Amino acid sequence: xxxxxAAALPHTPQLLVRxxxxxxxxxxxxxxxxxxxxxxxxxxxxxVICILGGDHIEGFFLTAVPALAVxxxxxxxxxxxxxxxxxxVHEPLARAVLEQGIGRGFDLAYSQDLALDYAFYVPLHxxxxxxxxxxxxxxxxxxxxxxPMPARCYAWGQALRxxxxxxxxxxxxxxxxxxxxxxxxxxxxxxxxxxxxQMLDRLVAGRGRETAALTGEELDKVGNVEFRTWITLLGAxxxxxxxxxxxxxxWHHGNAVVTWPVE
Amino acid sequence: MSLHYTFPPAAGYPxxxxxxxxxxxxxxxxxxxxxxxxxxxxxxxxxxxxxxxxALDRDRLIALGAHAYLVFMAGLRLKMATAPxxxxxx
Numbered sequence: 001x002x003x004x005x006a007a008a009l010p011h012t013p014q015l016l017v018r019x020x021x022x023x024x025x026x027x028x029x030x031x032x033x034x035x036x037x038x039x040x041x042x043x044x045x046x047x048v049i050c051i052l053g054g055d056h057i058e059g060f061f062l063t064a065v066p067a068l069a070v071x072x073x074x075x076x077x078x079x080x081x082x083x084x085x086x087x088x089v090h091e092p093l094a095r096a097v098l099e100q101g102i103g104r105g106f107d108l109a110y111s112q113d114l115a116l117d118y119a120f121y122v123p124l125h126x127x128x129x130x131x132x133x134x135x136x137x138x139x140x141x142x143x144x145x146x147x148p149m150p151a152r153c154y155a156w157g158q159a160l161r162x163x164x165x166x167x168x169x170x171x172x173x174x175x176x177x178x179x180x181x182x183x184x185x186x187x188x189x190x191x192x193x194x195x196x197x198q199m200l201d202r203l204v205a206g207r208g209r210e211t212a213a214l215t216g217e218e219l220d221k222v223g224n225v226e227f228r229t230w231i232t233l234l235g236a237x238x239x240x241x242x243x244x245x246x247x248x249x250x251w252h253h254g255n256a257v258v259t260w261p262v263e
Numbered sequence: 264m265s266l267h268y269t270f271p272p273a274a275g276y277p278x279x280x281x282x283x284x285x286x287x288x289x290x291x292x293x294x295x296x297x298x299x300x301x302x303x304x305x306x307x308x309x310x311x312x313x314x315x316x317x318a319l320d321r322d323r324l325i326a327l328g329a330h331a332y333l334v335f336m337a338g339l340r341l342k343m344a345t346a347p348x349x350x351x352x353x
Binding site for chain 1: 289333334342343347
């Protein structure tokens with residue numbers, strides 16, 4: 001059946017563990033937007049949440065760096081500071097995505113044993129509906145060059161949509177990441193918020209397919225290497241017009257919460 | 264154009280592995296905080312890399328092959344471990 005929800009959410013760990021340097025009111029406004037997503041997901045009644053995330057060199061260190069991967073275990077766990085997360089994984093769907101993705105020419109890697117990254121559990125901490133539903137973690141390499149090209153991410157999103165539409169489950173598709181930020185670089189305090197705003201305008205206008213033409217160099221230049229997860233989701237939602245729930249630029253990070261109509 | 268996130272050179276692997284463990288391995292981080300010099304020496308780093316890492320000298324670390332994100336999150340996790348009261352948890 002068709003997707004029942006689609007959203008892009010931020011995962012910056014300062015939303016979970018706030019340093020004194022982080023504007024508390026801004027953090028709470030982003031929490032409010034994520035609470036709205038949680039309500040929307042509850043209303044959409046998904047059986048499973050497929051979440052596209054970029055690993056922060058947590059589950060995949062330099063032992064192996066897949067461009068695109070699927071987690072195909074029965075549960076998945078991750079830790080951060082005092083937080084301990086374990087999620088049930090929808091194994092039949094994860095396996096179908098892996099096998100059919102390979103069948104469609106996408107050479108996906110898979111894992112049954114990795115530490116879940118905060119790209120996955122920070123958004124789920126705030127937006128997982130109750131009762132909780134299983135997830136399928138879908139990996140897009142964003143931080144370890146050479147990353148997959150935007151056009152490839154978009155094509156994978158298109159294939160993913162075809163796979164998901166043919167499934168019996170009610171599926172929510174979430175992209176985790178962005179927008180502009182430069183963790184660890186000398187541009188940490190000067191993200192490219194103009195790029196973010198112009199991109200959000202394009203997505204609101206239903207011009208998501210244009211993101212397939214972006215280059216990896218541009219994404220790096222504007223602090224949006226993580227935008228690859230959004231581009232993958234855009235391949236899945238096509239020309240649907242985005243709704244921006246919030247865009248909250250902090251001193252180092254453009255926090256965007258966005259949904260797309262899918263039904 | 265130089266990228267912000269660059270390919271991690273093989274020569275930087277031991278350094279990146281230490282940064283990764285400071286970020287993600289609680290036991291290694293605790294050992295480091297108890298005895299940084301010995302922990303990094305045992306992990307195979309030389310004097311220059313130990314000095315750069317202990318100072319969290321980003322530019323120097325990156326020049327030695329460190330991945331920028333690993334430098335950032337290793338530093339944040341060390342701060343969260345040494346000054347937990349300065350963070351608000353939700």
